Amino acid sequence: xxxxxxxxxxxxxxxxxxxxxxxxxxxxxxxxxxxxxxxxxxxxxxxxxxxxxxxxxxxxxxxxxxxxxxxxxxxxxxxxxxxxxxxxxxxxxxxxxxxxxxxxxxxxxxxxxxxxxxxxxxxxxxxxxxxxxxxxxxxxxxxxxxxxxxxxxxxxxxxxxxxxxxxxxxxxxxxxxxxxxxxxxxxxxxxxxxxxxxxxxxxxxxxxxxxxxxxxxxxxxxxxxxxxxxxxxxxxxxxxxxxxxxxxxxxxxxxxxxxxxxxxxxxxxxxxxxxxxxxxxxxxxxxxxxxxxxxxxxxxxxxxxxxxxxxxxxxxxxxxxxxxxxxxxxxxxxxxxxxxxxxxxxxxxxxxxxxxxxxxxxxxxxxxxxxxxxxxxxxxxxxxxxxxxxxxxxxxxxxxxxxxxxxxxxxxxxxxxxxxxxxxxxxxxxxxxxxxxxxxxxxxxxxxxxxxxxxxxxxxxxxxxxxxxxxxxxxxxxxxxxxxxx
Amino acid sequence: xxxxxxxxxxxxxxxxxxxxxxxxxxxxxxxxxxxxxxxxxxxxxxxxxxxxxxxxxxxxxxxxxxxxxxxxxxxxxxxxxxxxxxxxxxxxxxxxxxxxxxxxxxxxxxxxxxxxxxxxxxxxxxxxxxxxxxxxxxxxxxxxxxxxxxxxxxxxxxxxxxxxxxxxxxxxxxxxxxxxxxxxxxxxxxxxxxxxxxxxxxxxxxxxxxxxxxxxxxxxxxxxxxxxxxxxxxxxxxxxxxxxxxxxxxxxxxxxxxxxxxxxxxxxxxxxxxxxxxxxxxxxxxxxxxxxxxxxxxxxxxxxxxxxxxxxxxxxxxx
Numbered sequence: 001x002x003x004x005x006x007x008x009x010x011x012x013x014x015x016x017x018x019x020x021x022x023x024x025x026x027x028x029x030x031x032x033x034x035x036x037x038x039x040x041x042x043x044x045x046x047x048x049x050x051x052x053x054x055x056x057x058x059x060x061x062x063x064x065x066x067x068x069x070x071x072x073x074x075x076x077x078x079x080x081x082x083x084x085x086x087x088x089x090x091x092x093x094x095x096x097x098x099x100x101x102x103x104x105x106x107x108x109x110x111x112x113x114x115x116x117x118x119x120x121x122x123x124x125x126x127x128x129x130x131x132x133x134x135x136x137x138x139x140x141x142x143x144x145x146x147x148x149x150x151x152x153x154x155x156x157x158x159x160x161x162x163x164x165x166x167x168x169x170x171x172x173x174x175x176x177x178x179x180x181x182x183x184x185x186x187x188x189x190x191x192x193x194x195x196x197x198x199x200x201x202x203x204x205x206x207x208x209x210x211x212x213x214x215x216x217x218x219x220x221x222x223x224x225x226x227x228x229x230x231x232x233x234x235x236x237x238x239x240x241x242x243x244x245x246x247x248x249x250x251x252x253x254x255x256x257x258x259x260x261x262x263x264x265x266x267x268x269x270x271x272x273x274x275x276x277x278x279x280x281x282x283x284x285x286x287x288x289x290x291x292x293x294x295x296x297x298x299x300x301x302x303x304x305x306x307x308x309x310x311x312x313x314x315x316x317x318x319x320x321x322x323x324x325x326x327x328x329x330x331x332x333x334x335x336x337x338x339x340x341x342x343x344x345x346x347x348x349x350x351x352x353x354x355x356x357x358x359x360x361x362x363x364x365x366x367x368x369x370x371x372x373x374x375x376x377x378x379x380x381x382x383x384x385x386x387x388x389x390x391x392x393x394x395x396x397x398x399x400x401x402x403x404x405x406x407x408x409x410x411x412x413x414x415x416x417x418x419x420x421x422x423x424x425x426x427x428x429x430x431x432x433x434x435x436x437x438x439x440x441x442x443x444x445x446x447x448x449x450x451x452x453x454x455x456x457x458x459x460x461x462x463x464x465x466x467x468x469x470x471x472x473x474x475x476x477x478x479x480x481x482x483x484x485x486x
Numbered sequence: 487x488x489x490x491x492x493x494x495x496x497x498x499x500x501x502x503x504x505x506x507x508x509x510x511x512x513x514x515x516x517x518x519x520x521x522x523x524x525x526x527x528x529x530x531x532x533x534x535x536x537x538x539x540x541x542x543x544x545x546x547x548x549x550x551x552x553x554x555x556x557x558x559x560x561x562x563x564x565x566x567x568x569x570x571x572x573x574x575x576x577x578x579x580x581x582x583x584x585x586x587x588x589x590x591x592x593x594x595x596x597x598x599x600x601x602x603x604x605x606x607x608x609x610x611x612x613x614x615x616x617x618x619x620x621x622x623x624x625x626x627x628x629x630x631x632x633x634x635x636x637x638x639x640x641x642x643x644x645x646x647x648x649x650x651x652x653x654x655x656x657x658x659x660x661x662x663x664x665x666x667x668x669x670x671x672x673x674x675x676x677x678x679x680x681x682x683x684x685x686x687x688x689x690x691x692x693x694x695x696x697x698x699x700x701x702x703x704x705x706x707x708x709x710x711x712x713x714x715x716x717x718x719x720x721x722x723x724x725x726x727x728x729x730x731x732x733x734x735x736x737x738x739x740x741x742x743x744x745x746x747x748x749x750x751x752x753x754x755x756x757x758x759x760x761x762x763x764x765x766x767x768x769x770x771x772x773x774x775x776x777x778x779x780x781x782x783x784x785x786x787x788x789x790x791x792x793x794x795x796x797x798x799x800x801x802x803x804x805x
Binding site for chain 1: 505
């Protein structure tokens with residue numbers, strides 16, 4: 001079920017009413033959330049539920065056994081079972097065909113013909129998200145940071161919590177499980193804020209991301225014939241598409257969770273106001289970055305082993321992060337490029353220079369900050385080309401063609417024609433300006449509509465204005481979210 | 487909880503009022519339009535057509551019957567409600583609606599063609615419908631084709647989410663009287679296409695070098711019978727007309743005679759004439775068509791006196 005679908009508009013109020021109106025006891029609420037999560041997830045394909053159930057129950061029993069055992073050897077063995085179960089499932093569904101094809105291609109280079117056996121299975125929605133979330137649970141139980149959950153329904157409610165089941169934020173068990181274990185009381189301020197955040201998320205997704213996707217798809221699908229400036233437009237629009245798609249999803253997920261009394265971790269912190277790549281990565285997909293930091297970077301030694309180890313571990317993190325996104329060399333290249341961007345900051349010790357917000361204490365940024373933000377945004381746009389392109393070859397020629405014809409008048413006149421032909425997208429593009437303005441003014445908040453200082457009539461006018469923008473400017477084809485494929 | 491529900495309800499009421507008000511306003515603007523397709527339908531539901539001769543059918547009616555010229559030649563008021571991309575099942579509700587608001591025409595010319603006997607399973611050019619969903623015949627037809635049309639009828643602004651802000655802009659322009667009346671492509675409902683041969687047919691011929699068969703479905707035949715019966719019950723005379731079609735295309739249709747026999751048979755059982763203009767000699771000349779199915783302006787200028795004479799001969803000239 002998509003957040004931006006008609007059926008979700010019926011589903012959410014129904015679950016909300018049952019949750020607070022009928023199922024008031026903790027256990028009943030958790031059971032309702034399990035049912036809602038399974039309905040939400042099974043809406044795509046009920047067979048995916050079996051996989052979700054199987055991996056969840058494996059982790060549940062493994063963690064229980066771990067909790068009962070004092071033997072380090074046995075606990076390690078149980079952790080291994082969980083790792084193999086989760087990563088094995090991910091490997092089979094997400095990566096097997098990629099490796100089989102790559103192996104065949106490699107052998108073919110050596111003159112060895114090999115017809116690979118391919119599974120050709122459909123990738124279950126959100127598999128990378130819920131397996132990582134479940135892994136955080138078993139690892140934390142193994143490390144003794146949390147107790148194993150005894151009630152299966154509590155654990156299932158945690159794994160199948162519908163707002164963040166398909167695309168995160170990837171929650172830590174230590175943060176989320178206690179919320180499923182204690183009685184929840186309705187909090188008006190939290191719920192109102194949730195609705196505001198959902199509204200902002202829908203605006204980002206339906207108005208900006210989905211309109212951008214039409215243009216971006218057109219440009220990337222014919223990138224070899226497009227003039228250079230149009231390719232630049234395509235890369236910039238993809239940057240906004242992916243931010244508003246995934247950031248929009250996260251806003252809706254976090255807002256929805258608030259309606260049910262849950263606090264999900266922040267996933268985006270206005271990343272395009274970052275002044276360097278290190279800051280960008282502290283602000284982009286925070287739940288994944290911090291997952292890798294906690295469960296991979298630090299176990300690998302982090303930066304404790306000196307600069308050499310820090311560089312090695314940074315490259316590992318970025319490459320694994322790239323590969324987490326998808327079984328394609330383009331994602332690996334995207335991770336590698338970000339690692340290369342990060343390297344000078346790491347080596348010069350400036351990777352933790354920008355820990356606060358841009359324009360701290362001022363309404364508008366300083367000139368130097370604007371340049372730094374634009375520079376960082378430009379670098380991310382180049383990297384996004386690899387993320388969006390179908391192949392490394394397409395990405396390389398796309399980037400080459402963006403710049404080699406930059407001073408060719410013919411390319412600019414074709415670009416002017418391209419823009420004129422797509423004048424109907426003008427209002428949606430203007431909304432990108434609105435997005436930037438709103439998020440800049442609210443950059444010290446959790447989201448753009450949090451704690452607005454306007455009077456109620458003004459606030460309500462703003463909300464109604466956003467609804468009308470969604471109605472009139474939004475793309476209502478119920479486009480799926482980009483990160484569902486991961 | 488009660489504070490939250492109260493505030494939410496109040497907000498939803500305010501939002502609902504704004505949305506509902508905007509919906510009514512924009513649809514009123516669409517209903518006020520006088521140009522293009524909405525202009526035709528607005529005249530129809532406002533009872534402002536009141537034609538003596540009404541031309542019905544698909545795009546071949548829309549682009550072949552020059553109502554104003556035929557009107558002058560026959561001394562009768564004529565109007566064309568041909569529908570681009572719509573088959574008989576979508577034409578019938580408009581005829582019913584026409585007869586609800588306008589006096590029955592003396593004569594209804596119902597155009598048929600080789601694809602008329604294949605009912606539409608979708609709705610072409612759906613944005614022409616939302617202002618008229620309170621018309622039962624139209625709404626039922628749309629619901630039969632796509633059940634989701636209830637959302638357009640009952641959810642305020644839903645149609646504008648489907649057709650975008652450009653559609654809302656049409657409503658605003660209609661409301662403010664800012665239409666481009668000088669460039670309305672429709673004149674008495676007729677769309678004149680001053681185009682040369684577009685070459686698309688040659689691709690079609692390559693795709694079907696041995697020709698192709700056209701559908702001949704019972705439901706479409708029944709819809710045609712219903713159209714005739716609806717008109718006759720109101721006292722209108724009806725003529726089935728097959729307007730000119732490129733000769734090369736005629737020969738590519740393997741079951742053409744079978745389809746034509748259906749039309750002849752339905753005409754005979756209904757006691758009405760069937761006029762076939764596809765045998766006109768200029769049908770062999772691509773210069774009079776812009777594609778295999780549609781006459782261009784030159785072709786229409788040849789065809790208009792032919793149909794006007796036939797009408798005059800059938801119902802008599804008015805001074």
